[in-house]
Amino acid sequence: NKPTLDQCYNLLDFEAVAKRVMKKTAWAYYSSGADDEITLRDNHSAFHRIWFRPKVLVDVEKIDMSTTMLGTKTSIPFYVTATALGKLGHPEGEVVLTKGAAKHNIIQMIPTLASCSFDEICDAKSEHQIQWLQLYVNKNREITRKIVCHAENRGCKALFITVDAPQLGRREKDMRSKFEDNGSSVQNNNGDSMDRSQGAARAISSFIDPSLSWKDIPWFKSITKMKIVLKGVQRVEDVIKACEAGVDGVVLSNHGGRQLDTAPSGIEILAATMPILRERGLENKIEIFIDGGIRRASDIVKALCLGAKGVGIGRPFLYAMSAYGLPGVDRAMQLLKDEMEMNMRLIGAPTIADLEENMVDTRAVALH
Numbered sequence: 001n002k003p004t005l006d007q008c009y010n011l012l013d014f015e016a017v018a019k020r021v022m023k024k025t026a027w028a029y030y031s032s033g034a035d036d037e038i039t040l041r042d043n044h045s046a047f048h049r050i051w052f053r054p055k056v057l058v059d060v061e062k063i064d065m066s067t068t069m070l071g072t073k074t075s076i077p078f079y080v081t082a083t084a085l086g087k088l089g090h091p092e093g094e095v096v097l098t099k100g101a102a103k104h105n106i107i108q109m110i111p112t113l114a115s116c117s118f119d120e121i122c123d124a125k126s127e128h129q130i131q132w133l134q135l136y137v138n139k140n141r142e143i144t145r146k147i148v149c150h151a152e153n154r155g156c157k158a159l160f161i162t163v164d165a166p167q168l169g170r171r172e173k174d175m176r177s178k179f180e181d182n183g184s185s186v187q188n189n190n191g192d193s194m195d196r197s198q199g200a201a202r203a204i205s206s207f208i209d210p211s212l213s214w215k216d217i218p219w220f221k222s223i224t225k226m227k228i229v230l231k232g233v234q235r236v237e238d239v240i241k242a243c244e245a246g247v248d249g250v251v252l253s254n255h256g257g258r259q260l261d262t263a264p265s266g267i268e269i270l271a272a273t274m275p276i277l278r279e280r281g282l283e284n285k286i287e288i289f290i291d292g293g294i295r296r297a298s299d300i301v302k303a304l305c306l307g308a309k310g311v312g313i314g315r316p317f318l319y320a321m322s323a324y325g326l327p328g329v330d331r332a333m334q335l336l337k338d339e340m341e342m343n344m345r346l347i348g349a350p351t352i353a354d355l356e357e358n359m360v361d362t363r364a365v366a367l368h
Ligand code: FNR
Pocket: 029, 030, 031, 043, 081, 082, 083, 084, 111, 112, 113, 134, 162, 231, 253, 254, 255, 256, 257, 258, 291, 292, 293, 294, 312, 313, 314, 315, 316
């Protein structure tokens, strides 16, 4: 007696259904966080420490939640972030997310470690749909160069280099469930044999280059015209370095709590970062995104009030896809849009530009 789709009223409902219906190994891979999962839990609860300061008597008859991210227009300021191994949750894998995102005019970030091939995910997109590439940098830079150039040729608009995973974190739930193949394949473009005794995550990540450093950034700029964003920045000093390195954006993120446990949440790093960027006149030099724990449109609104250009959402769409396929992804996106419209109306912000820092109270935020 699985609940029907119209009995799912918010993103957390999809998670509850997914937990019941997914294969144990798949659930373990998607839901796990690193070590004691303190960061994983705090990613969501950090939003509860921020309170709204709504404006009243603003004309909110019409709400426009469209915006731009990295120079392209989008219907709402969130994107589907990169999550590996889509076929663990659904036989068609990542293309299900592509189709859902197309319907709602939402940007999709394609993971290096997708279950579908990169070309399958590109081929599934609609005519004007925007896709970005998430990149794990290979020890063999020629392989990386080929992946990047191919993505650019296929029309990807931005390159998100993951910088928080020189080694994959220990996700013990995943390790315990001992990754079994489940018939899904991983296109990681490396011929290394996989040690599956360590769980799915570690099995697929052995090619990632732990020597990647700031010195490599100019090389990326030399091989592509795509916008370059560093995904997984966790302190303001590194945001400033990213500005100096001339990249176009950063994602303040702890990889969904899957890497360094007790790393702070993206929303709290954002609250601590923006005042310093403003002080230095850097706030318009770079686009700031966050991800991790975003489950409600109110979370998105808080991030935008604090200065984020947009936010990434990972697990909720995986859960919606695993539980209900494309109709699930479609409904999850629509629920967020409906919530967003209501939240903007109730806070007194008819457009994204009207979301201001003084509409949130961050005094209970842990990081300062
Ligand atoms: C991820 N994430 C991720 N990030 C990345 O850069 N490359 C990857 O291959 C993956 N794979 C991946 C798989 C799964 C199952 C999850 C849950 C996450 C991290 C992801 O992009 C993002 O940072 C978090 O998922 C955001 O947190 P929420 O929305 O899942 O809470």
